Amino acid sequence: xxVDRSLSNRYRREWIVRAGTFLCAAISILTTLGIIYVLVSExxxxxxxxxxxxxxxxxxxxxxxxxxxxxxxSGTMIIAILAGCIAIPLGLLGAVYLSxxxxxxxRNVVKPVLELLAGIPTIVYGFFAVTFVTPQLxxxxxxxxxxxxxxxxxxxxxxxxxxxASLSEEALNAVPRSLREGGLAxxxxxGEVIRGxxxxxxxxxxxxxxxxxxxxxxxxxxxxxxxxxxxxxxTWDITQSxxxxxxxxxxxxxxxxxxxxxxxxxxxxxxxxxxxxTLTMNMLAQKLVAKYxxxxx
Amino acid sequence: MKQISIAVLGIAAMVALGCGDKGATGSGDxxxxxxQADGSSTVHPFTAxxxxxxxxxxxxxxxxxxxxxxxxxxxxxxxxETDISNASRPIKQEEMDLCLExxxxxxxxxxxxxxxxxxxxxxxxxxxxxxxxDLKRLWEPDSSVQTWRDLNPAWPAEKILLFGPGQASGTFxxxxxxIVGKAKSSRTDFQASESDNELVRGVQGSEWxxxxxxFSYYDQNRETLKALKIDMNNGxxxxxxxxxxxxxxxxxxxxxxxxxxxKAAARPEVQAFVHFILDPANRDIMKEExxxxxxxxVYNIAREKFDAMKTGTLFGGKEAVGxxxxxxxxxxxxx
Amino acid sequence: MDxxxxxxxxxxxxxxxxxxxxxxxxxxxxxxxxLFGVIALLLLSYQIFVDGAQRLSWDFLWAMPSRHPEKAxxxxxxxxxxxxxxxxxxxxxxxxxxxxIYLEEFAQKNWLNRLIQVNIANLAxxxxxxxxxxxxxxxxxxxxxxxxxxxxxxxxSLLILPMVITAAQEAIRAVPQSYREGSLAxxxxxWETVRHSVLPSAFSGILTGIILxxxxxxxxxxxxxxVGAATFVSNVPKSPVEEGFTxxxxxxxNWSDMPKRGFIENAAAAIIILMTVIIVFNLLAAYLRxxxxxxxxx
Numbered sequence: 034x035x036v037d038r039s040l041s042n043r044y045r046r047e048w049i050v051r052a053g054t055f056l057c058a059a060i061s062i063l064t065t066l067g068i069i070y071v072l073v074s075e076x077x078x079x080x081x082x083x084x085x086x087x088x089x090x091x092x093x094x095x096x097x098x099x100x101x102x103x104x105x106x107s108g109t110m111i112i113a114i115l116a117g118c119i120a121i122p123l124g125l126l127g128a129v130y131l132s133x134x135x136x137x138x139x140r141n142v143v144k145p146v147l148e149l150l151a152g153i154p155t156i157v158y159g160f161f162a163v164t165f166v167t168p169q170l171x172x173x174x175x176x177x178x179x180x181x182x183x184x185x186x187x188x189x190x191x192x193x194x195x196x197x198a199s200l201s202e203e204a205l206n207a208v209p210r211s212l213r214e215g216g217l218a219x220x221x222x223x224g225e226v227i228r229g230x231x232x233x234x235x236x237x238x239x240x241x242x243x244x245x246x247x248x249x250x251x252x253x254x255x256x257x258x259x260x261x262x263x264x265x266x267x268t269w270d271i272t273q274s275x276x277x278x279x280x281x282x283x284x285x286x287x288x289x290x291x292x293x294x295x296x297x298x299x300x301x302x303x304x305x306x307x308x309x310x311t312l313t314m315n316m317l318a319q320k321l322v323a324k325y326x327x328x329x330x
Numbered sequence: 331m332k333q334i335s336i337a338v339l340g341i342a343a344m345v346a347l348g349c350g351d352k353g354a355t356g357s358g359d360x361x362x363x364x365x366q367a368d369g370s371s372t373v374h375p376f377t378a379x380x381x382x383x384x385x386x387x388x389x390x391x392x393x394x395x396x397x398x399x400x401x402x403x404x405x406x407x408x409x410x411e412t413d414i415s416n417a418s419r420p421i422k423q424e425e426m427d428l429c430l431e432x433x434x435x436x437x438x439x440x441x442x443x444x445x446x447x448x449x450x451x452x453x454x455x456x457x458x459x460x461x462x463x464d465l466k467r468l469w470e471p472d473s474s475v476q477t478w479r480d481l482n483p484a485w486p487a488e489k490i491l492l493f494g495p496g497q498a499s500g501t502f503x504x505x506x507x508x509i510v511g512k513a514k515s516s517r518t519d520f521q522a523s524e525s526d527n528e529l530v531r532g533v534q535g536s537e538w539x540x541x542x543x544x545f546s547y548y549d550q551n552r553e554t555l556k557a558l559k560i561d562m563n564n565g566x567x568x569x570x571x572x573x574x575x576x577x578x579x580x581x582x583x584x585x586x587x588x589x590x591x592x593k594a595a596a597r598p599e600v601q602a603f604v605h606f607i608l609d610p611a612n613r614d615i616m617k618e619e620x621x622x623x624x625x626x627x628v629y630n631i632a633r634e635k636f637d638a639m640k641t642g643t644l645f646g647g648k649e650a651v652g653x654x655x656x657x658x659x660x661x662x663x664x665x
Numbered sequence: 666m667d668x669x670x671x672x673x674x675x676x677x678x679x680x681x682x683x684x685x686x687x688x689x690x691x692x693x694x695x696x697x698x699x700l701f702g703v704i705a706l707l708l709l710s711y712q713i714f715v716d717g718a719q720r721l722s723w724d725f726l727w728a729m730p731s732r733h734p735e736k737a738x739x740x741x742x743x744x745x746x747x748x749x750x751x752x753x754x755x756x757x758x759x760x761x762x763x764x765x766i767y768l769e770e771f772a773q774k775n776w777l778n779r780l781i782q783v784n785i786a787n788l789a790x791x792x793x794x795x796x797x798x799x800x801x802x803x804x805x806x807x808x809x810x811x812x813x814x815x816x817x818x819x820x821x822s823l824l825i826l827p828m829v830i831t832a833a834q835e836a837i838r839a840v841p842q843s844y845r846e847g848s849l850a851x852x853x854x855x856w857e858t859v860r861h862s863v864l865p866s867a868f869s870g871i872l873t874g875i876i877l878x879x880x881x882x883x884x885x886x887x888x889x890x891x892v893g894a895a896t897f898v899s900n901v902p903k904s905p906v907e908e909g910f911t912x913x914x915x916x917x918x919n920w921s922d923m924p925k926r927g928f929i930e931n932a933a934a935a936i937i938i939l940m941t942v943i944i945v946f947n948l949l950a951a952y953l954r955x956x957x958x959x960x961x962x963x
Contacts, residue, residue, distance in 0.1 A: 043854055043857075044854070046854075046856065047854045047855060047856050050856040051767070051771050051855075051856075053763060054763040054764065054766045054767035054770075054771060055767050055771070056763075057759070057760045057761075057762075057763030057764040057767060058763070058764040058767040058768055058772070058778075058781050058830075059781070060760055060764065060823075060826070061764065061781060061784050061785050061788060061826065061827065061830070062780070062781060062784055064788060064799070064823050064826070065784050065787070065788060067799055067803060068791065068795060068796075068798075068799050071798060071799050071802040071803060072795070072798065075798075075802060093518075093519075095517075095518025095519060096497065096518070097497065097514075098471075098518055099518060122698070123697070123698040123701045123702075124698065125698070126694050126695045126697065126698025126699070127695070127698035127699040127701065127702065128698075129695050129698070130692075130695035130696055130698060130699045131699060133695075134692060134695060134696075135699070143699055143702075143703065145947075145951065146702060146703050146706055147702050148947065148951075149706065149944065149947060150702050150705065150706050152877075152880055152881070152884075152943055152947055153709070153884070153940070153943070154883070154884025154885065154886070154914055154939065154943070155884070155885075155886070155887070156884065156886045156914045156917050156918050156921070157709070157713070157884070157917070157936050157939075157940065158709075159918070159921060160713070160917065160921045160932055160933070160936060161709050161712060161713075163531075163921055164712060164716060164921075164929060164933075165708070165709075165712045167535070175537075176537060176538075178491055178532070178535060178536035178537075178538075178539065179531055179532050179533075179534060179535020179536050179539075180521070180531075180532055180535070180536075191702070191705045191709075194701065194702050194705075195702060198698075198702065222680065222684060222688045223688070224687065224688045224691040224692065225684075225688075227691075228691070245790065248790055249790075251792070252790075252791070252792025252793070252794065252795070253792070254792070254793065254794045254886075254887035255886050255887055255914075255918060259918070259921055259922065262521055262528075262532065263521045263522060263523050263528065264491075264519075264520070264521040265519075274491070274521060274532075279792060279794045279887065282794050282797075282798070282891065283794060283887055283890050283891070284496070284523060284524070286797065286801070286890050286891040286893075287524060287525065287890050294405070296497065296498070300798065300891075301798060301802070304794070304795055304798045307792060307794070307795065308791065308792070308795050311790060311791065311792055312787060312790070312791070314790075315786075315787055315790035316787065318790075319783075319786060319787075364900070364907075364909075366908070366909065374897070375732065378732060378897045379732050381897070381899055382729070382731055382732060382899065385729070385899050392898075392899055392900025393897075393899045393900070394897060394898050394899065394900075394908075394909035395897040395899075396897070396909075397897075525922060527922045527923050527924055528922055530924040531922070531924050534924060547924075550924075550925065551924050551925070554924070619732065
């Protein structure tokens with residue numbers, strides 16, 4: 034029974050809905066502002082006691098005496114790089130295969146598998162590192178300690194592989210077919226076309242995929258906490274234990290540091306550093322994608 | 331949208347089912363309510379084990395046991411956030427002040443004795459005994475000992491991987507006080523964790539590791555860890571139920587305590603739980619978990635004290651290094 | 666590339682042996698890259714089944730955690746996870762769908778709306794532990810919700826919102842413009858058009874996004890540790906505002922961290938249960954996606 038509603042009533046409803054949905058969308062801005070506010074305001078107390086310079090350049094992390102964040106940053110970066118060493122080449126090769134060689138049928142099998150791999154909780158990767166990867170590595174390197182960066186890096190690499198592969202595949206797919214045909218017409222083999230034309234053509238898209246994968250690896254928490262241990266360690270030796278920024282936060286948060294204490298503030302200071310690093314990587318990735326879109330629109 | 335509401339209903343039904351099942355397991359008891367405990371990770375298996383057995387009889391009571399470390403636990407306890415604080419050292423002056431400030435009164439109950447155990451990997455055949463002086467050299471701030479050779483020139487130059495409890499831990503406080511001479515005075519380049527399980531896994535899996543934690547964690551993992559004898563100019567004594575009971579395992583024997591908020595102690599479920607812990611019939615629970623029971627007399631005194639709601643601490647805010655069972659007994663009966 | 670049809674090249678006829686070798690090698694490498702993920706998944710599943718399958722039983726589902734691994738179960742974690750899922754759905758669905766409707770249907774092209782859009786993309790890349798810190802400071806402390814399921818669910822909602830919004834936006838964008846024009850031409854307002862024409866057509870696409878978002882929430886542990894999920898919880902949560910709760914990933918983390926072999930098996934068994942739910946969610950999403958595609962194409 035459609036009662037004749039007055040026009041103004043309908044417009045009022047329209048206005049309310051608009052305002053309401055705008056507020057929903059504004060939550061995302063509030064979230065960002067909230068993150069920045071929380072990280073900065075909670076770290077302020079910390080930076081009153083520790084200068085920003087010594088925090089950023091200090092090479093020793095050992096609260097409550099030493100607050101140099103570099104060992105945590107290097108731990109984070111080394112694990113991200115290790116993960117990248119696995120995920121970047123394999124992810125790109127996989128993407129090339131899926132985009133250029135694979136039959137529709139095979140793609141329909143492999144892509145859901147990759148999606149599933151991407152959907153596995155990171156804690157499961159941590160479990161895998163502890164119960165499978167580390168014991169296997171120990172067969173090759175008998176002196177390997179229980180906690181080591183290598184095992185963490187490997188599982189994080191498996192974890193980010195689907196991201197790198199699917200984003201790279203998207204980039205490869207966007208390269209116009211005419212470019213491929215041109216190459217083939219000039220007598221190049223398919224492989225040569227891919228290496229000489231398609232990959233260079235999709236390069237900024239691929240780079241962005243790499244960066245997003247690395248950013249994800251840098252922010253990863255549970256797998257590295259279980260696998261790489263809790264030793265702030267400024268070293269290149271990947272068989273050693275290393276603490277990442279996220280692992281430090283989780284370890285302290287697990288012990289429930291009381292609000293206002295220095296431990297409580299350190300996790301926000303470290304969180305701020307992590308946030309800045311991953312945000313930079315993400316923004317760079319988006320810049321690259323934008324550039325890429327411009328190219329093939 | 332219909333599908334969503336069906337899904338939501340389904341989940342809600344499952345949640346309700348879960349709750350219903352829980353009610354069914356509590357067989358005709360009258361006790362209910364919640365007990366919140368937090369604090370030492372060394373005491374955690376103790377309280378968690380008693381909580382589990384207690385709940386087998388009193389399904390209506392829910393108990394959560396956190397492991398924030400003794401220090402972290404007291405900070406919450408003294409703000410009135412928890413009912414029971416697990417402690418691997420007596421309450422400190424600043425924590426007493428914090429409690430006073432917030433009007434939190436507490437009853438101190440010694441529950442067990444612990445032997446702080448120094449462990450290495452079982453394949454490590456270099457040593458069976460370590461002197462207190464060597465432990466000090468190893469753990470003191472800015473220690474120059476990096477490899478096993480630094481400890482003894484005859485040993486290989488393999489890096490010593492150190493594992494120990496974190497800053498908020500009472501075990502850390504006690505160990506540093508007993509070995510280095512000053513609480514919280516320690517080198518910082520070691521793997522620190524509030525979770526003792528993490529420390530155990532670290533030493534288990536690293537041939538050149540050395541770590542320390544509560545006896546219970548060693549007791550539960552004997553086949554994969556090797557405990558060192560501690561030599562305090564007496565040839566070395568290893569941690570065991572006997573050496574703790576007869577007071578020869580020094581200086582790393584110490585009492586474990588729980589602190590009960592006085593207000594919470596008036597609640598029947600908290601009373602029942604504390605009585606359950608002190609009941610001689612339940613002594614096996616702690617032995618199973620690797621905690622050394624105190625003499626019965628201490629528990630009797632503790633129970634009288636709890637029932638009389640006598641608040642305060644016997645330790646005057648100090649660490650209980652070198653305290654033997656008899657001393658504790660004397661201190662308890664003295665009041 | 667859909668159906669790239671390149672005429673089959675008879676390599677041996679025209680190319681020197683080295684180029685043929687390089688060509689073949691490249692394909693083999695590409696296949697290795699593709700298979701690596703598949704093999705990793707198989708290995709991982711195998712390892713988890715070997716460790717955990719024998720622990721699976723109804724008792725395991727309905728028992729409380731215990732210091733004896735063979736007696737331990739996951740009931741509090743399971744119920745905690747269901748609560749979390751329910752609450753997160755309640756918070757996320759209106760916010761996510763509302764945001765998507767605004768951005769796709771109402772928003773003018775101005776700096777503010779562009780900022781919102783860029784911001785959502787950036788939020789998707791923020792590490793989950795940072796959301797945990799946000800939740801700890803805002804929900805647990807400032808709003809004094811305590812270490813409760815509500816605080817956890819709010820944190821989790823913020824974490825999955827970017828995912829849900831983006832998916833819902835895509836679904837709404839896929840609705841043909843003609844639907845809107847038809848409705849507007851009949852005198853409907855913008856909102857009436859959205860409600861009666863756009864949302865019904867975009868429904869399965871939006872649902873896909875929500876399900877995938879929830880499946881992410883299901884497996885996240887790090888932000889919940891920051892928000893304060895407890896280590897030993899002996900009871901099933903009775904209400905969402907009660908302090909002290911645990912969820913499946915946290916239980917798995919605690920068990921994985923234990924030195925005793927029995928707990929590792931428990932962790933594996935809990936992983937099997939968690940993964941089963943996640944796979945069901947993913948299959949559901951895949952099914953809905955196929956349906957959605959059929960709808961917009963047809």
